[in-house]
Amino acid sequence: MTTKTIDKQYVLNTYNRFDLELVSGKGSLVYDENGKEYIDLTTGIGVTAFGIADEKWVEAVTSQLTSLQHVSNLYYTSPCALLAKEICERTNMSKVFFSNSGAEANECAIKVARKYASDKGYDRYNILTLNNSFHGRTLATLSATGQQHYHELFNPLPTGFVHADANDIDSVINIAKENNVCAIMMESVQGEGGVIALEKDFVKAVEKFCKENDILLIFDEVQTGNGRTGKLYGYMNFSVTPDVFTTAKGLGGGLPIGACVVGEKAQNSLGFGDHGSTYGGNPVACAGALSVISRIDDKLLEEVTKKSEYVFSELSACDGVESVSGMGLMIGIKTKKPVSDVIKYCMENGVLCLSAKDKLRLLPALNIDFELLKKAVEVIKTAIKN
Ligand SMILES: *Cc1c(COP(=O)(O)O)cnc(C)c1O
Numbered sequence: 001m002t003t004k005t006i007d008k009q010y011v012l013n014t015y016n017r018f019d020l021e022l023v024s025g026k027g028s029l030v031y032d033e034n035g036k037e038y039i040d041l042t043t044g045i046g047v048t049a050f051g052i053a054d055e056k057w058v059e060a061v062t063s064q065l066t067s068l069q070h071v072s073n074l075y076y077t078s079p080c081a082l083l084a085k086e087i088c089e090r091t092n093m094s095k096v097f098f099s100n101s102g103a104e105a106n107e108c109a110i111k112v113a114r115k116y117a118s119d120k121g122y123d124r125y126n127i128l129t130l131n132n133s134f135h136g137r138t139l140a141t142l143s144a145t146g147q148q149h150y151h152e153l154f155n156p157l158p159t160g161f162v163h164a165d166a167n168d169i170d171s172v173i174n175i176a177k178e179n180n181v182c183a184i185m186m187e188s189v190q191g192e193g194g195v196i197a198l199e200k201d202f203v204k205a206v207e208k209f210c211k212e213n214d215i216l217l218i219f220d221e222v223q224t225g226n227g228r229t230g231k232l233y234g235y236m237n238f239s240v241t242p243d244v245f246t247t248a249k250g251l252g253g254g255l256p257i258g259a260c261v262v263g264e265k266a267q268n269s270l271g272f273g274d275h276g277s278t279y280g281g282n283p284v285a286c287a288g289a290l291s292v293i294s295r296i297d298d299k300l301l302e303e304v305t306k307k308s309e310y311v312f313s314e315l316s317a318c319d320g321v322e323s324v325s326g327m328g329l330m331i332g333i334k335t336k337k338p339v340s341d342v343i344k345y346c347m348e349n350g351v352l353c354l355s356a357k358d359k360l361r362l363l364p365a366l367n368i369d370f371e372l373l374k375k376a377v378e379v380i381k382t383a384i385k386n
Pocket residue numbers: 100101102103104106134135136137187191192220221222223224248249
């Protein structure tokens with residue numbers, strides 16, 4: 001039996017996989033079972049921030065792996081402490097809770113928001129999220145996700161979430177007031193929803209409304225975090241200060257980790273026993289993440305912005321492209337051709353791309369070689385034109 005037939009027989013049918021088995025890679029190149037080479041513009045959906053088998057990341061992970069792979073949160077370990085310190089110092093936030101995924105990081109943020117409101121004596125528990133958002137696959141984060149088709153199959157979902165329109169401050173304020181919300185949670189760029197960035201004026205107005213009403217402002221930076229948008233975290237593009245932000249995906253560079261990062265206001269909302277995770281703060285995952293975060297400096301972010309400008313200008317000018325959206329190296333392309341045809345052509349011609357709704361979505365490694373990126377963009381242009 002081949003990998004494909006075994007997988008089809010024994011793995012639950014939740015993924016509509018491409019007819020492609022990947023076996024190895026290096027940097028932004030990956031190889032299939034026949035040795036065919038692909039330029040990877042997917043990074044495992046924004047996870048392998050420095051590509052496959054990046055040497056510094058491998059060194060950080062393996063040296064931790066061979067000394068202490070796991071203990072438990074009953075004890076102190078240095079990678080967890082140092083990673084929390086690094087994230088807080090780089091963002092002016094106060095404290096971090098580590099989990100293993102983006103959805104779990106959001107679950108923690110939801111608990112922080114509810115506990116913050118109840119500690120204050122407010123009769124508030126609803127959380128407002130935006131229509132077309134994506135916040136995860138657990139029952140609560142599905143409920144938070146502002147897309148009806150995710151809701152219908154798993155009723156009853158946890159209650160306590162209301163939805164308003166992105167970039168419509170009146171919609172947000174009205175729905176927040178009607179529902180007595182304790183927090184507003186949003187992605188700085190809606191990823192799964194089609195790579196749509198929020199507008200700065202809207203974000204500023206939401207921040208002001210939250211401040212005036214002691215409502216927590218939460219950014220879901222699971223996909224937009226860790227350099228992806230050209231800033232360390234996506235909200236930094238809007239010059240706002242969240243009370244809580246969550247991240248995952250690129251943080252681990254390829255190992256599962258999530259983080260719920262809490263600012264001064266809510267830093268003591270959760271206390272002993274209020275939350276926990278067996279694997280959360282795992283030393284190996286944290287050592288990898290620390291190496292990732294430490295390398296996302298101004299120089300790298302400038303490079304991300306330069307590469308982004310290149311892709312935006314090349315593809316905006318390409319026949320068959322209706323629009324290009326997103327920020328940094330999180331790019332959505334609306335093409336005249338169906339996106340599945342574009343992806344298929346690219347794959348046949350050695351370039352791996354993603355989709356988001358009806359758009360082509362690119363999430364290349366932050367350090368992708370410029371020449372490789374150019375080569376991949378030429379293939380995409382041909383795919384779109386053909
Ligand atoms: C991917 C994603 C999640 C879910 O992350 P998992 O690690 O799959 O649980 C949540 N929010 C956003 C914005 C995401 O892109």
